[in-house]
Amino acid sequence: MGRAMPVLPATDETIARAAAALAAGQIVAFPTETVYGLGANARDSSAVAKVFAAKERPRFNPLIVHVPDIATAETLAVLGTEARALASAFWPGPLTIVAPKRPESGISDLVTAGLDTIAVRVPGHPVAQSLLQTSGLPIAAPSANRSGRISPTEAAHVEAELGDIPALILDGGPCARGLESTVVSVAGTRPVLLRLGAVPRKEIEAVLGRPIALAEEDAPVASPGQLERHYAPQTPLRLDAATVEPGEALLAFGPDAPECEGPAINLSATGDLAEAATKLFAALRTLDESGARGIAAMPVPDEGLGEAINDRLRRAAKAG
Ligand code: TXA
Numbered sequence: 001m002g003r004a005m006p007v008l009p010a011t012d013e014t015i016a017r018a019a020a021a022l023a024a025g026q027i028v029a030f031p032t033e034t035v036y037g038l039g040a041n042a043r044d045s046s047a048v049a050k051v052f053a054a055k056e057r058p059r060f061n062p063l064i065v066h067v068p069d070i071a072t073a074e075t076l077a078v079l080g081t082e083a084r085a086l087a088s089a090f091w092p093g094p095l096t097i098v099a100p101k102r103p104e105s106g107i108s109d110l111v112t113a114g115l116d117t118i119a120v121r122v123p124g125h126p127v128a129q130s131l132l133q134t135s136g137l138p139i140a141a142p143s144a145n146r147s148g149r150i151s152p153t154e155a156a157h158v159e160a161e162l163g164d165i166p167a168l169i170l171d172g173g174p175c176a177r178g179l180e181s182t183v184v185s186v187a188g189t190r191p192v193l194l195r196l197g198a199v200p201r202k203e204i205e206a207v208l209g210r211p212i213a214l215a216e217e218d219a220p221v222a223s224p225g226q227l228e229r230h231y232a233p234q235t236p237l238r239l240d241a242a243t244v245e246p247g248e249a250l251l252a253f254g255p256d257a258p259e260c261e262g263p264a265i266n267l268s269a270t271g272d273l274a275e276a277a278t279k280l281f282a283a284l285r286t287l288d289e290s291g292a293r294g295i296a297a298m299p300v301p302d303e304g305l306g307e308a309i310n311d312r313l314r315r316a317a318k319a320g
């Protein structure tokens with residue numbers, strides 16, 4: 001509508017434009033290895049407010065602050081022994097650490113929803129890294145979808161969700177991991193898993209040297225973002241399907257997919273969970289748009305990355 005398409009291939013030049021837009025208080029979408037983020041300067045409350053407005057996200061749900069390295073993370077959060085062990089094992093990468101916030105860091109209270117903790121992450125994606133280094137800003141960025149909807153793993157998904165609301169959308173191709181970061185809180189007496197994600201629980205436990213529990217769903221302060229129905233297609237999703245009913249689309253997994261006359265996507269014909277994670281959100285989006293009256297989802301083993309895949313499928317299947 002009179003505006004240029006906001007999707008631009010990520011190059012040094014477009015990354016510099018995105019950095020300038022952030023410095024000027026605008027919001028931009030960019031790729032990470034997990035999903036696309038919708039970023040704002042985390043010290044600029046009015047820019048951060050634009051992110052909440054664009055997503056229609058409730059203000060009680062805090063944002064993750066992205067930084068280029070551990071040293072910068074330490075200027076925003078107080079990282080103890082276990083936090084540092086996790087950071088050096090998984091950063092840069094798909095882990096988010098929730099730790100006590102340093103009030104002097106100047107991060108907007110809107111980012112942290114008034115909590116005395118902050119979520120920090122060092123992304124590994126080269127475009128995200130370059131944007132962080134070029135801008136020199138801490139970037140508050142939730143997934144670049146409308147609140148409650150399917151997270152975007154391609155630039156075109158961001159455009160479908162948000163249109164020309166972001167000043168620009170940096171296109172870095174499809175996200176390699178396809179699931180959001182694993183969120184671990186080290187703010188309490190013992191580490192707690194706030195969100196299952198791209199780093200499997202077992203890998204976190206191996207670094208901590210002890211089991212880590214998943215936060216209670218009914219502990220809103222511990223895990224504010226996990227309350228809602230989420231990752232939700234408009235088409236009803238049926239879990240643990242062994243067969244496909246007439247009019248349904250199929251979300252398959254593994255070599256033994258049932259017969260399906262309608263649209264069908266196999267997350268991994270070989271039963272590879274990493275491949276399935278990468279394809280999950282794009283597949284949900286495609287099947288949602290297929291016109292099928294329902295989506296039948298085959299079971300996925302609840303181990304390794306399968307735990308996070310099943311978490312997303314369960315939330316997507318909750319009636320709206
Ligand atoms: O992979 C990801 O983490 C992506 C990319 C863009 O980095 N971001 C992402 O952000 O998934 P978002 O906003 O969709 O999810 C952030 C999660 C929410 O569940 C939120 O409640 C939680 O992190 N969170 C953020 N700050 C928190 C805090 N201080 N205490 C507890 N939970 C927090």
Ligand code: MG
Binds near residue numbers: 142143151
């Ligand atoms: Mg999200």
